[in-house]
């Protein structure tokens with residue numbers, strides 16, 4: 156495959172960035188998007204240039220670090236997958252691909268395609284935990300959990316904190332992420348104990364960091380690689396009203 | 400306290416409650432407008448007079464006006480915050496699938512606001528005595544207005560955009576209030592279609608009929 160890449164290049168958080176054009180030949184449809192970028196970087200290094208900086212770690216869709224905005228979609232145009240799982244066979248020979256970092260005020264660009272997502276960590280630290288005593292693991296069945304709730308909590312807990320929801324949202328709202336983190340606790344008895352403080356603190360931190368407000372467009376749900384549902388956002392709203 | 404009252408979730412709550420109140424008001428307004436279709440001006444003028452003078456309704460009118468102002472003010476406030484949350488736009492645009500019309504709420508909303516200002520000058524302000532006119536004969540005022548083609552074009556265009564606005568607003572308000580349900584949410588979505596077509600279509604039909612009457 157032949158491809159034209161328009162990639163956002165930015166030296167550091169203070170510099171002004173711009174798009175650079177790269178022509179790629181012999182791209183195998185079997186490559187993942189990140190492998191294609193690896194091939195580009197190999198060439199750039201050989202030519203003595205500066206390789207494109209992009210975030211990645213597990214390359215198997217579980218760490219959430221590989222967020223790249225491709226042709227108008229976070230993690231590319233294929234739903235339900237991360238950029239590391241995005242195969243080049245989804246693109247057409249001769250296509251031009253626009254490759255950009257996440258764009259949101261609370262996610263400043265560090266270099267090229269890498270953004271600082273520590274805003275998510277700050278929200279987590281504000282309340283995304285439960286208090287448990289240390290010691291040996293308690294008997295698993297001492298606290299009964301309703302099966303349906305356990306399943307829904309699990310579905311929320313698979314959020315990998317990638318930030319695609321913020322990237323996709325026209326308002327750069329973090330509500331889907333926060334709602335997943337609230338829901339994973341709100342649905343089970345262990346999480347009920349600090350439910351009120353948690354939702355207040357996490358929403359407050361989210362607002363303070365400058366994320367936008369949810370306007371229920373549903374873009375987050377459409378782009379989330381883990382298919383987190385916006386019904387979690389309704390739950391977050393309910394939890395918030397109950398907390399006052 | 401400030402944080403509770405003006406958090407993102409609280410602001411959205413206020414938007415939703417105010418919006419639902421306005422959604423409830425529109426069918427009432429439409430019912431009264433239907434009387435414009437009669438050749439006798441009395442029923443419409445009587446209804447308009449009743450709406451303007453009955454004490455309980457006067458209280459509602461004040462609430463309605465405050466609700467409208469709050470909805471507009473909060474809507475603009477939220478939108479400015481949302482714009483500021485993304486200072487650098489995407490070069491490749493935003494192609495994610497979204498609920499229809501949800502991307503244009505501020506624009507459809509502002510168009511409706513412009514219409515409301517014209518509307519207030521034509522009716523509401525006359526009633527309040529701010530603008531000159533006969534508050535006892537809104538029937539004739541309406542009939543005269545609908546004879547002007549330009550007014551009709553503006554009226555119909557605004558109601559089309561109001562329909563777009565209502566379509567997202569209807570289901571979005573329930574989601575904001577935390578009401579998302581496996582069975583009821585799809586029902587609400589269907590009702591959103593019905594409501595957002597029926598209400599603007601009702602107003603538009605009256606306009607077209609009066610326009611054609613000349």
Ligand code: SF4
Pocket residue numbers: 313314315316317318319320321331332335378379380381382383
């Ligand atoms: S909710 Fe989905 S899109 Fe948002 S951070 Fe979690 S996994 Fe990523």
Ligand code: FES
Pocket residue numbers: 210211212213214215216217218219220221237238239240
């Ligand atoms: S690199 Fe870990 S999710 Fe893509």
